[in-house]
Amino acid sequence: MHPALPTIRTTCPYCGVGCGVLATPNASGGLNIAGDPQHPANLGRLCVKGSALGETLDRRGRLLTPRIHGRPARWNEALDLVAKRFSDTIAEHGPDSVAFYVSGQLLTEDYYVANKLMKGFIGSANIDTNSRLCMASSVAGHRRAFGSDTVPGLYEDLEQADLIVLTGSNLAWCHPVLYQRIAAAKEARPEMRVVVIDPRRTATCDIADLHLALAPGSDAVLFNALLAEIAARNAVDENFILNLNGLEEAVQAASQVQTAATGLSGDDIRRFLDLWIGTERVVTVYSQGINQSESGSDKVNAILNCHLATGRIGRAGMGPFSVTGQPNAMGGREVGGLANMLACHLDIENPVHRNAVQDFWQAPKMPEKPGLKAVDMFRAVEDGRIKALWIICTNPVVSMPEADRVARAIANCDFVVVSDMMAQTDTTRLAHVLLPATGWAEKDGTVTNSERRISRQRRTLPSVGQARDDWRILADVAARMGWSERFAWTTPAEIFAEHAALSGVAGNLGSDFDISDHAGITAEAYDRLEPFLWPQSARKRGGRFFAEGRFHHPDGKARMIAVTPRAPQPTSAEHSYRLNTGRVRDHWHTMTRTGISPRLSRHLAEPFLEIHPRDAETLGLTAAGLARVSNPHGASILRVLVTDRVAMGQPFAPIHWTGETAPSGRIDVLVPAVTDPVSGQPASKSATVAIAPFRPAWYGYAISAKGISPSCEYWARAAIQGGWQAELAGAEDPECWMNYARLLFGLDDEPLTVRDRAKGQIRLAFISGGRLQAALFIAREPVGLSRSHLGTLLGETNPTDALAGRPGSDRPDQGALVCACFNVGVNLIRSTISENRLTTVDEVGTALRAGTNCGSCRPEIKALLAGAIHGN
The missing domain is CATH 1.10.10.1100 (BFD-like [2Fe-2S]-binding domain)
Structure with a gap:
């Protein structure tokens, strides 16, 4: 009997809900996963992605050693090269010739070190993050309204509200645990009302009393109409508005809107206005549908205006609530990980703030202006202004708008470093130096969730190969660049203590972010650290913000912003469809983690295009066929899903597929690099595209125990139990299907073959030792067979059943x-x-x-x- 291994309390690495996880090492070297009933964010709940974390720890595909120009290298050699190339570039071209592009999936300690190195010691603000793609507009809206990037409310407000408005948020799929908290509260209090504002009819609409399927991009019109109606009905809070500036201007601008732009009926608009104005305890939850827009900051402020005018902020069951897409987007904001911020919510353009941070860090120089935001950063890489680039824990060749253009820019950059867990991604393939980083179960530090709760992420497994923590890699490079004394930490606890001490300096300057109670934290106390809400200092502890009407602008008042709604760029005769993008239920970002789990790939295993039945008919698209989606920036081929969940002219496609999983399904090649002028956040949900059928000569489906290496115009690969599956389609028949199958699977054996020449079908199965190793099914139409059944047959001794493609009567088929x-x-x-x-x-x-x-x-x-x- 093996002795029982201790359970470790840690935090989920997916969305910004920040769920607590109980991870118990098991005898096989993996982890058993359960929700932490003591964590305030989830109280024991986990979504399917969190529940499957133990299935995503496979070593396959991990980057195990540093590499220089593709060859294995020692750490010292790689770090010396990185430090030399960055130092030489700075010496020759100045500090703004280098840049870091980092990630909301870094731990706060990693983020802190990256920000300190770039801003305090290199002396440039050219550090930005993939959080720019998800919540920058919310940051900008908060700072304009409150004078600080402060989320006013708490998760418990979702249960205490009498009305919850979910706008631009498919909470059921993107933040499932928060969705379940709301669903449970609604079941306990049936009088609670939920409004969902979304052009699509998503799973979140299941709990909606009212679904407002507004026209894409018209959110600010709707909330301006609400503000105008608040003023018309004298529903403003006469006491609270004494704490505001700009009310009259904001109401005047709001009164100019024409609600016809929303595409909603007058009755639906009236019902929404009555509900919102007539319900004091209202929480407005917003996410990427608001932020990812060419006017995202204005949309955020249109929402904030309504809560400010009515004083419905900072009290139980009421307030605006930004839910972040990434696990530590908030932590990145706290350490100044965005190009236009300083650490601890201080202002990079404020000389008092700059000097305070510089003195605390004992830094040689500080930038006096914001650095390049994500889209502009890669433009600077493209035109040669940035000559050395370090990408950490993210995959911009897939996730950035105009992704093909970003790939070309990186490929032509003088020197590119990529720190990553995985050896093969669209971005690692372009690096001169690859540095192996630890993954979720191997990392030790803190993260902050959407309600400002800081939690520990604890190491539960040893590092894989030679992987090192990101903070350690950064500190080692900093030491080689001449700053060893200022980057001499030996544990993440020491970094957290420094971060907390700096927050005390910021608190003295009036910052909302102050966790200086932890400035002297010991390694033992850090190890025991329980989840806590910031701020945590002598001045204030946790709780909500702004109920008392005191804000962080110099005069202590909030600012209402006069919003003039802007429509997305118009469609054209050639590109007449407006493409919405987003997540699916069971996958995360670019699937380097979730793509390993067969269970998480079974729900939706390939990229797809949701399109309205009338559009499909007009275009000649058929269900389960393929569509080519294109515009001047690129083209994608996607599986057709015909559904009235989307409106006419407004197709939807998910963001997750990559060059490793479905090269023709990379959707951000279609997204234009149009950004919000305030936040710099790209408009990821309004690309204009042309759509046409993609009519291949053949369709295929393959399964293999060892691997699948497709060569055809369309393929999408996914993990299944015991191996892999792939959907295939090709423009031309190969000369020999048997040879094609051998190359596809890397096998030399003679396959068992069944042909139906009349129907144009061929089925090949490779049997070794009496067991099924691989199978390929080819047809002239989308291949009809039981994929869930076939996925159970690898390694079994039933080749006839495999070629049948469907289970016998003795083996029921569960279906999709x-x-x-x-x-x-x-x-x-x-x-x-x-x-x-x-x-x-x-x-x-x-x-x-x-x-x-x-x-x-x-x-x-x-x-x-x-x-x-x-x-x-």
Whole structure:
């Protein structure tokens, strides 16, 4: 018997909810995962991605050693080279000739060191982050309104509100634990109302009392209409508005709007206005649908204006609430990880703030102006102004707008360093130096969630290969550049203590961010650190902000911003469709972690285009066929999903697929580099595109135990139990299907082959030792077979069943996955509903457990119940 290994309390590395996780090392060297019932963010709940964390620790694909120009290298050699090239570039071309592009998935300690090195010692503000792509507009809106980047409220407000407005947020899929907290509160208090504002009918609409499917980009029009109506009904808080500037100007601008631009009916607008104005305890939750816009900052301020005018801010059950997309976007904001900020929410253009930080760091020089924001940074790489670039913990060749252009810019840069967990990504392929970094289970530090709660992320497994923590790599380079004394930490606890001490300096200057209670934290206390809300200092502890009407502008008042709504760039006759983008339920960013888990790939395994039935008919698109989506920036090929969840002219595509998983499915090649002029955040949800059928000569589906190396115009690869699967399509038939299959799978064996020349079908199965190693199915139409069944056959001794493509009568087919938490498929749910005459989602949960964990699948189960009732 092995002795029981201790359970470690840590934090989930996915979205900004910041759920607590219990990670227990197991005898196989992995982790058993459960939600932490003591963590205030999730109280034991986990979404399917969090629940599957133990399935994402595979060493396959990890970067195990430093590499220089593709060859393995020793750490000292690699670090010496990085330090020399950056030092030489700065000496010859100045500090602004180098840049760091970092990530909201770094821990706060990593972020702090990167920011200190770039701003305090290199002397440039050219450090920006992929958080620029997700919450920069919220930061800008907060700073304009409050004088600080402060989230006023707490998660508990979601349960205390009488009205929750979810705008630009598919909470059910993107922040499932918060969605479940709201759903549970609504069930306990049926009088609670929920409004969802979204052009798409998403899973979040399942709990909505009102869904406002407004025209893309018209959010500010709707909230301006609300502000104008607040003023018209004398619903302003006469006491609270004494703490505001700009009310009259904001109301005057709001009164000019024409609500027809929203595309909503007058009745729906009136119902929304009545609900919002007539309900004091209202929380407005917003996310990427607001932020990722060419006028995202104005949209944020249009929301904030309504809460400020009514005084509905900083009190229980009311306030505006920005939910962040990344696990530590907030931590990055706190340490000044954006190009236009200083550490601890100080202002880079304020000489008093600059001098205070410089004195604290004992830094040689500080930049006096903001650095280059993400889009501008890669433009500077493109035109040669930036000659040395260090990319840390992110994949901009996939996630940046105009991604192909970004790839070309990086490829032509004089010197590129990439720190990453993975050896092969779209971005690592372009690096001169690759540095292996630790991953989630190997890292030790802190993160901050969307409600300002700082939690420990604790090391639960040893590092893989020669991987090192990002803060350690940065500090080692800083030492080689001549600053060893100022980067001499030996543990992340020491970095956190320094960060906390600096926050005390910031607090003395009036900053909202002050955790100086922890300035003297010891390694032992850091190890025991419990989740806490900032601020935590002698001045203020946790809680909400702004209820008393005191803000962080010099006069202590908030500023309401006069918002003149701007429509997205118009479509044209050639590019007549407006493409919305976003996440799917079970994957994360570019899938370097979630793509390892077979369970997380079963729900949606390939890139797709959601398109309205009438648009599909007009374009000649068929369900499960392929579409080519294009504009001057690039082109993608996507699987067609015909659905009325999207409006006509407004297709949707997910963001996750990469050159490693589906090269023709990279969606950010289509997103133009149009940015909000205040925040610099790209408009990721309004690209104008042309759509046409992609009609291949053949379609294919493949499974393999060892690997799949496709060579065709369209392919999408995903993990399955015991191997891999791939969807394929090619413009021309190969000369020999047998040879094609051998190259596809890297096998020399003779496959078992079945042909149907009349239907143009061919099926090949490779058997070794009586066990199935790989199979390829080719057809002239999208391949119809049971993918969930085939995924169970690798390594089995039933080749005839494999070539049949469907299970025999003795092996029921669960069908496409619905509940990933408990691996429950659509066919099983349908049969259980029918056989047991089930009528509610809870009854399905009792019978199958489906929908009883994270709840993200409950809307799909509800739809299946509705279909059964109506005989569909």
